[in-house]
Amino acid sequence: MKKAQGAQFNWIFIILAGGIILGFFVLFTAKFIDLQQQKGNFLVAKNIENNIQILKTSSTDLYCESGADESCFSLGEKTRLEFYCQDDRNKIRINDNLDHELKGETVYAPSKLFTKNLDFWVKPWNYPFHISNFVFIATPDSKFYIVFDQSTSDFVNLLDIPVIFKIEKIPSLKVNSIQPSSRVIFITASEPPASVVSALKSKKVISSYINIEKNKLKFYDEEEKEIDYFGEVELLGSIFSDSTSNFLCNQIEGKKQLSQISKIYQQKSRLLSQFSSPSCFYVQIHNTLKQFSENHTEELKELLTNQNEDLISAGCKEVF
């Protein structure tokens, strides 16, 4: 009996010890795979960060097409990217595993991407002075439809978007011909009918409406919130973005930058007034800049441009 019990204990011991050893190896393998994935994701984050930084050094329009230029932007392998907003901060989640903050960057991109290559476009935002460089991102297979009507056809046709992006400008929309997962942007006098919007939603097509008369836009997502936009570059940003939250996140970042640059020019105008002749009146532009740092309206923007030009034509040093 004792001998049989001993053998039983032996087997229990073997199973327990074997289980622990096997468990250890399984755990190690899982941890190791996770670590390797994280390392790969770090490389992707480094790659994206570097590319954005390099492209942002440009003071003019710059774009690169991943398919045409291999050195442009390849992630190496198909990667899941998620651009999202957290506490008004732009973040990117790589392969559902690594969160990376895009500090101070204004990046307009679709919320979710699964791609190997990215197409990039960097455009300076001047409102009315240079404020920041906006980065627009899309995948090589992203398709954009811009719907216009008679009142907006000139505006839409003059929209200067690099040919690397698949943009189709159409006077009317046939929902059946729209490819799934594409983007539809209505730049028309009035909002599209609700039936069209819901038909697009059912095809998983994200749509938005831009009113160029009122400088307002709306994404047809859960929020459906009417948002003011500042200048054509932000309008372009709404084409590449696909949700209210992502657009607003970038807009907040842009507005903060706009306020700070306005304050810098406000200070500069005060300093210039110390050194210029009494015939140069910097008081007006100083006051307008003060207002503009809090209230970024199109009227104040125009006023600033005029006041700056007036200073130049009076033989004074320009503020911006």
Added chain:
Amino acid sequence: MNKKAQLEVQETIIVVFIFVVLLSLGLLLFYKFQLSSLDQQKIEIQENKFNMMLLIFPNSPEIECSSGLVTRNCIDTLKVLSLKKSVEQDQQFYFKKFGYKKLQLTSLYPIKNEKECTSTNIEDCGVWTIYNKPAPNQDMSKILRTPISIYYPQTDSYGIGELRLEAFAL
């Protein structure tokens, strides 16, 4: 089972046990090493970003020379002074932007003194400490320097300066 056979079994168990322990330790060390290389990668990203700052910062709208929408490759000294003032007023915004760093511009030609520039001594100074936020308990820092063209809007003249970027915590 005789005693000799029992001893052999025990010996084998001990050998297997020691082997497993050693192997586990080896794997743990390997994992730790891989983990530290991940931290190294994080530092590399920060270092790369800092190196890129030498290219980006002189071209940033806060300090670049501009006339209308045309920008030039130089630093506007009045904008630098204005930025200094903005940094004092909104430290949180600029800390988020620059972090633990010191950004300084020094005039090299025409040679000026080493006085810190403020709005009251613009004509008689040669150093602009744009931003200075040292990291607490951090002695090590990485310094980058580049010669740069500087512009004085009040006299419409140019000079040569040195832009010095110092990162306290990478």
